[in-house]
Amino acid sequence: MDQSAPYFPPLITAWQEMTWFCLNFAIFLAWWIFFARRYQSEFTLSERILAAFVTTIGQILLVIFITGWLHKLGWWETVVPNAVITLMVIILGQVSKEGNTFGHELDLLIIRIWRLLRSSSALWIIGILALFSAGWYLYLGQLLPPACWDAWGYHLTWAALAHQERFLGPFDFNNPYVNFFPKNTDILFLWSIIGAGTDRWANIVQGIFGLAGVLAVYRLARIAGARPRDAVASALLLLSVPVLIHMQWKAMVDLAIMGSDVLAIAFLARKRLTIASAVLAGVAAGFMVGSKGSAVYNYFALLLFLIYRCLPLGMNGFRHVKGHKFGTGLGVIIAFLMVSFAYGSYFYLRNWVLTGNPTGMYHVEFAGITFFEGTEETSVHFSRDLLSATLYDALNSGSEWPIVLDGFYDPQMDFSQGNRIGGWGAVWTVLLLPAIPFALIWALIRKKWRVIAIIAVCLLPYFLFKYNHTWLRYHLVVLAAGTVAFGYILSLLGRTRVRRLLLAAAGTLMAFTLFISGAQISITPVEISNARNHPYQLNNRYVSFDSWNDPVFARSLNLVKPAGTTLAVAGSPPAEKDLAFWNQYFTNRVVWIGWEDDGESWYRKIVDSGAGFVYVPKDSEPDIFALFSPLWFSLIFTSDNGSIYEIIYEKLKPDEE
């Protein structure tokens, strides 16, 4: 950490950040009260909490969509409508004379938790480990700067641009990932930057989805037939999966996709499908599919599951409910489709209108038929720097399954950014994965179609989306299949010694995985110590955590982005970490300049943008031009990572002077 790094005052004041923080809680509590009052007889306690979470996300997204469409993204413009809606939700909830009050809900929650803890000593151990896992990584997330390429490359870069330009893009910025990737989760990053003025809370947005995902998996295990204590124990095991717990504090989207997927499944798998549950599932599914292109596979699996649920066939294990008629099923399907379309289609439709391709850039082909022309393939290009040599060779040999299994078994030391194959940890390997075939066989024997259906809908995306089998963060929802199966088996075993043995093994393996996962995160204790010793406001995150191995370059870049100034950019920095162009409070402005046909027009373009400095890639055309135009550009710093020039205004052209 460079202590001499410049201090940039934040745009958002402390009371604004606190207000925004409280507002998020208020939105959640308001919706919880709403569901407690009006849907107490329809939803269970855990469903009401999940419903409040889904509607909170839905409300925030809706407000950002509308204000973004109006080009009015700003603190007041987003906070005030959210506060008004929250107030209306509270009033709507209070109007109802039935249902639980918030006090009742809290009583109920505390009693349930206490009863669960009393019922099993293993739950204490697993619960404490889960609490430690969630707490430690969420703490790290708000303490440390973004620690993954995707966040620097495009997730937070998009949020920074949307914050700067006050709309949702696309922007005049030469990065297709920024402009064309679907951004529903990134909208939540944007919301945190707007509200708190930093990306501090954006880092742990996914962590909230992780916790909601745990609760949703608990619901699924209960629907599958697990007892409460077994469902809780198995769901909490999720918080020992290395890829999942590391995703909790990264500004990426994969854990958010997993969380929203299991939320949608939980609302679609419930015994009584209603329009309300379909709407909630639709919001979650829309959020999911609008967060990442590959989530289309998860959405397709959800659709199949929904159709299965609504078919009046003998195979449907949910059919024996009075009043569940074909018309209801049709209404449920329509409600789900409409809501999920409303929440999930925005970025795809926009890309389609602008480029003729919903993905913006990818070549979309199915069964030999090209649907949309694009410049990029959808497959992941494997390379030796991502995979170990053995796996790389195995991949090239065409045999895929050994690699998938090897990925499961965690062969590598660490997994920087969660991108590398890195495993799902000991609990998955030893207990959850073997539980899936056991649960499926027994459910088939006993004709428990709901168990089979729930496990199938969690597994199906894995088999549909074959290109990224080895990137386990793409397939976190598979974990839900394992945990549901494990909870189901625990309940089948009753209170036998085998069950106790399995719970003891689960606790031990969880502790072991958490122990070794600490060393896998590519963050050193020195970095944590630095971040801790310097309060967040003084900790210039983009200096201390540069990963270019060039701290002088990082410091120099940091000097040219004080609040209110404009930094012109002629190319992406090394590793396309465009986020580095903004200061930690997002109070400077970044404009993409690129390169013009001749140097003079390029200079005029920079002058017109009002930029004080320009960043150019090393030895590029603009770099050479700027170097030999000392009347227009003053070199501040140069290294292999690029050059930074100060713009000299009010000078004549070199030949006129």
Added chain:
Amino acid sequence: MNKSDENCQSEFTSDETTLDVAPDRNSEIPPDHSDETAMSVLCPEELVAQKGKPLIGQNKKFRSFIFSLLVIVYIFTAIASGYWYLSRPVRKDQIDKAYVWWTAIAGVYHIPVPKDERWGD
């Protein structure tokens, strides 16, 4: 029966929890079906009556045998997977690195950790 009862009981009092193959013999605390709203309502008769027969193992003893077999296979698979997982060469390095890492983290937070000579300084 109102719709809440119907919903909750069918979801939360599944027949698997009182399975005949592994009865809850040593239970001191009664099975907890009280997760959600309608905790005291009995499972509706019509739901029980409509349950289909098992695909195989309609004989109770045979079904119990199959279940026991599955449990044994599961436990052996788990043990084999655990052995395989823990015996990977990378695991020792991970443990060594993790020990050093957590010890250093404890130092950051001024938590005293006893020194172990095996791990060096």
